[in-house]
Amino acid sequence: MPSLARRLALGFALSLSAVAAAHAAAAPWWKHAVIYEIYPRSFGDSNGDGVGDLRGITQHLDYLQKLGVDAIWIAPMYPSPQVDFGYDISNYEAVDPQYGSLADFDALLREAGKHHIRVILDMVLNHTSDKHAWFVESASSRDNPKADWYVWNDGIDANAPGVTPFQKRFEHDGKVPPNNWESVFGGSAWEWVPARRQFYYHRFYRQQPDLNWRNPAVEQAMFGAMRFWLDRGVAGFRLDAISTLFEDPRLRNDPELPGTNAQGDPNLQSKYSDNLPEVHDVIRRMRAMVDKYPGHRVLIGETYTRDIADLDKWYGGARRDELQLPMNMLVGFGSHARFDAGWFRKTLEDSQTVPGQPLIVFDNHDNPRSIDRFGDGRHDVQRAKAIATLLLTSRAAALTYYGAPLGMTTATPTRKEDVRDPIGITGWPKEKGRDGERTPMQWTPGPQAGFSSNPRTWLPVNPNHATVNVQTELAEPGSLLNWYRTLIALRRTNPALRDGAMSFLDRTDPDVLVYRREAAAPVTVLVNFSGEPQRIKAGIVQGAVHTLAATDPALAKATTLDGATLPPYAAWIVTPAR
Numbered sequence: 036m037p038s039l040a041r042r043l044a045l046g047f048a049l050s051l052s053a054v055a056a057a058h059a060a061a062a063p064w065w066k067h068a069v070i071y072e073i074y075p076r077s078f079g080d081s082n083g084d085g086v087g088d089l090r091g092i093t094q095h096l097d098y099l100q101k102l103g104v105d106a107i108w109i110a111p112m113y114p115s116p117q118v119d120f121g122y123d124i125s126n127y128e129a130v131d132p133q134y135g136s137l138a139d140f141d142a143l144l145r146e147a148g149k150h151h152i153r154v155i156l157d158m159v160l161n162h163t164s165d166k167h168a169w170f171v172e173s174a175s176s177r178d179n180p181k182a183d184w185y186v187w188n189d190g191i192d193a194n195a196p197g198v199t200p201f202q203k204r205f206e207h208d209g210k211v212p213p214n215n216w217e218s219v220f221g222g223s224a225w226e227w228v229p230a231r232r233q234f235y236y237h238r239f240y241r242q243q244p245d246l247n248w249r250n251p252a253v254e255q256a257m258f259g260a261m262r263f264w265l266d267r268g269v270a271g272f273r274l275d276a277i278s279t280l281f282e283d284p285r286l287r288n289d290p291e292l293p294g295t296n297a298q299g300d301p302n303l304q305s306k307y308s309d310n311l312p313e314v315h316d317v318i319r320r321m322r323a324m325v326d327k328y329p330g331h332r333v334l335i336g337e338t339y340t341r342d343i344a345d346l347d348k349w350y351g352g353a354r355r356d357e358l359q360l361p362m363n364m365l366v367g368f369g370s371h372a373r374f375d376a377g378w379f380r381k382t383l384e385d386s387q388t389v390p391g392q393p394l395i396v397f398d399n400h401d402n403p404r405s406i407d408r409f410g411d412g413r414h415d416v417q418r419a420k421a422i423a424t425l426l427l428t429s430r431a432a433a434l435t436y437y438g439a440p441l442g443m444t445t446a447t448p449t450r451k452e453d454v455r456d457p458i459g460i461t462g463w464p465k466e467k468g469r470d471g472e473r474t475p476m477q478w479t480p481g482p483q484a485g486f487s488s489n490p491r492t493w494l495p496v497n498p499n500h501a502t503v504n505v506q507t508e509l510a511e512p513g514s515l516l517n518w519y520r521t522l523i524a525l526r527r528t529n530p531a532l533r534d535g536a537m538s539f540l541d542r543t544d545p546d547v548l549v550y551r552r553e554a555a556a557p558v559t560v561l562v563n564f565s566g567e568p569q570r571i572k573a574g575i576v577q578g579a580v581h582t583l584a585a586t587d588p589a590l591a592k593a594t595t596l597d598g599a600t601l602p603p604y605a606a607w608i609v610t611p612a613r
Contacts, residue, residue, distance in 0.1 A: 063331035065271075065359060065432060066392050067533050068105040069523055070155065070335075072273075072436045074400050075112045075134055076120065077475045077494065080487035087475070087486070087493075089135035093143045095478075096150045098505060102440065102516075103523030106153040108273050108335070110400060112140075116166050118242040119457055120473075121157075122275065123164035127260035144268050153270035155335065160257055161279045162243040169256075170244050174228050174235070184253055185244045186236035186282060188213045188225070199288075201301060208232070215288045216308050221298030221461035224308070238279050238308065240457050248280045248317060258324055271325065271333035274358075278338065280314045283307035297466030315348065318357040335394065335434075336361040339368075343385045350391035360394040360432055366425075367397035367405060374409040374418055376548040376564040380539055383429055383550070387537050395426055398436035403445040404472050414566065416442055417604035420518050420586050421562050424606040427522035428560045430537040430552065437476055440519035441508060446497040447471035455494065470494055477504040513588075521584050525608070529583070531558040540575050547601060549575055558583065558610050563601040571599045579612035 079091025089112065099107065111121030112134045121131070130140050147154050163170055173181040190210035193203060202211040205223040212225035212234055218241065225234035226241045236245045246253050261272065285307075292302040318334070325332045338361040340346045346365070351357035366372070366382040386393040397405040406419045419442050426433050437443075448454045448470055451463040459468015475492050477500040478485030483492055484500035497503070508514035526532040531554035540549040546565040552558045559576050563569050575596055582591040585607045593599045594612065601607060 062534075063333075063359070064105065064153070065331060065333040067526070068432045069103060069427070069526075070106045070108055070394075070432065070434045071099060071102070071104040072108045072110065072399060072434065074110045074437060074473055077473055077486070078437055079476065079478075080489065080492070083488040084133070085487050085489040085492045086133055088133065089130065089139040089143050093139075093146050096146055096152060099152055100150040102520055103527060104152060104435075106155050106270055107147065108155040108434075109157065111157045111159060111275075116164055116242065118164070119240050120455075122159055123162075123166075123240065123243045124159055125164040125166045125168075127257075128263045141267065148268075154268075155271050155273055155333070156264055156269050157275055158261060158272040159275045160246070161276045162237065162239060162245045165242045165244055175230055177231055177233070183250050184247055186247050187231065187233045188236070188286065189232075190225070190227075190234050207234075210234075214286045214307075215291070215301070215303065216282075216286075217289075217296075217300050217303055220458050221296075221300060236282065238276075245279075245282070248313070249284070254317065254320070258321065261321070262324070265325070265328050265332060269332075270330065271335065273335040273337065275337055277318070277336045278310045278314060279308070280317060281311040283311065297462035315351070315357060318349075319351065322351070322356055322358070333360060334358045338362050339364050343389060347389050347391075350389065353390075355391060360392065362396045362434065363393050363431070364396055366395055367408075367422075368402060372408070374411075374421075374564060376544060376546055376562070379425060379562075379564070380542065380548050383425065383537075384539055387430060393429070393431035394434055395429055395431040396434045397422055397426055398439040398472075399434075400436065400473055401469055402472060403447075404436075404439065404443060406439070406442050407445045414604055415444075416515050417586070419515055421564065421604055421606055423515070423519055423522060424560065424562055424586075424608070425548075427519070427526055428532055428552070428558075428608065429550075430535065433526075435519075436472075440516050441477060441503055441505065442515045443474070443477055443503060444497065444499060445471035446474045446495070453495075479506045480504050513586075518586065525584055529558060529610075530554050531556060531610070541572060544569075544572070547571070551576075556610050556613075558608060559596075561596075561601060561607045561609075563603060563605050566603045568603060569601045571596050571601055573597050576609065576611075580609040581612040582607065582609055584608045 076087045078087045079095050080087050081090035112130055113124045114126040114129050114131045115121045115123050130137055144154055169181050169184050172179050173184050191213055193206045193209050193211045198211055199215050201215055205212050207227040212223045216224040218224045220240045224236055224238055227234050237243050238245055287307045289303040289306050289308055292304055294302050296302055336349050336358040338349045346361055349358045349361035363386050405422055406415050409418050409422055447467050454460050454468050456468030456470050458466055474494050475486035475496050480501045484496045508516035531552040535552035535554040538551050547569050548562045550560050579594050585591055587602045587605045590607050
């Protein structure tokens, strides 16, 4: 029989476990979630047409459940002309036939529930397709019922004072666009419509006209579309380009910066065409609407910000009445992001200063994959394991992207004629588009990587699927996929990794990042960002330790950190030995 002290300690530990379990049960599901983005064209093709679909997602729910994800975010699967591959929506309350039907979606929702996986949809609020019935009506005249549903303007005289050479390039019938605003995809953000003898505004492709959110009828219609899906049972929305809903009503020119962009247009600071304060009023009303639904429905924002203070505004500041999970892109994206212990120490520590729950992001459908951005061409998988460790052991909800747990790489087209992405077509060769991070999911080493029976897939399958695929990696204990599975299982079951505060140890080490997740049994995470073995400094963690997970199996034999050596690029997760 255990000693009295041992029984008391065991009872205390069980009490703490019960408290932690009760706390976890009471917390919103999204607080600890691992969210997995699916690009529906590229995940699974069930009917052999070379394009992924909803049934293809349903067929792979077992894989997602075993990986351990809590929710899937599906990029737009609504009816669309596919100019921007779904981000140009022509009907918000249906499914594009190439992806299936509403019945297929409902079946996916039901089956996902059986696999304990929630479904989050992409909601594109800034713009519609120019084929949407709303825009077709709006563009037909100046006096129809939807005439003011989009952003229209008469333009200005081509010879007016202050007209820039850029504006002159887009002259129509003696009129030029009212200002210098540019489309993200190149050229003026204003398109002329002869039927109205006016320009409409489009921040993105010309087939994506911006809605006029200053018109209350637009908000009512868009909130109605969101309720359509909430009523069907979706767990929430990822809000695309959410900062762009409003433009300066005075249409002032954006400040011009030195140089030109990939499309050859002047570089601009989007001072008057992005991130206006009115958007926060809309999100507060949206949050109030979503909060009326049961089950902790969630709003996730595509929020590229300059710093952590800007990110705080998307939570709603002190009131916390806007987005539950604005995306923190500061850790993994941008020109300053690098595979460096000091960089991650600073950005992860910054992420902990916002009172809301962080959402850390390293991969999505708009950026080259992180294994390429942080790789060195020789130790890419080892480095990817380090990135996975940060993603899944930080105090944060985690967002990953299909293929990232495998180490799928970016397959950028080498010829302009192979590019499908609009921004790659207009920006080639400086901007080669986003096709490279959207190639088909690699399930097997067989034909078309098991994605489709059709040899002509919508984008070519990456040739490295012969070795980088689910089937192969599941059979390799040391694979990147199995490291993801280990980390996700650990964060799901370990109280410190679920709820513990995050503190950083040894802030001066240039090579090794060390942080602790606080709890009755704290967890310490060590990651070596160098290509050389690093001796662990004495006293970082005192006493005997137990290894919870390690990228190098030899580390599991260690009983203390003192005197131990961390192999190159290794990650080691320990807790005090009992």
